[in-house]
Amino acid sequence: MPSNQLPDPNGHRVIILTGSYAGQEGVCLGKSEDGSKWMVSPDSTNDILQMVFDQDFGILINRNN
Secondary structure, eight states, X not given: OOTTOOOOOTTOEEEEOSXXXXXXXXXXXXXXXXXXXXXXXXXXXXXXEXXXXXXXXXXXXXXXX
């Protein structure tokens, strides 16, 4: 994969990097309606956040992946 191309986070466990849920885990639900952001749901809530991948959240890597 070229260094300027990010992996697809859709369906992956993620770590939220910014905002009131920073440091919490969640799941990436897919792209927003306009395709400019990703929909992320933190584990601790039913909220769905619009976030920028690799800025507001990242794919969570653990030993079970």
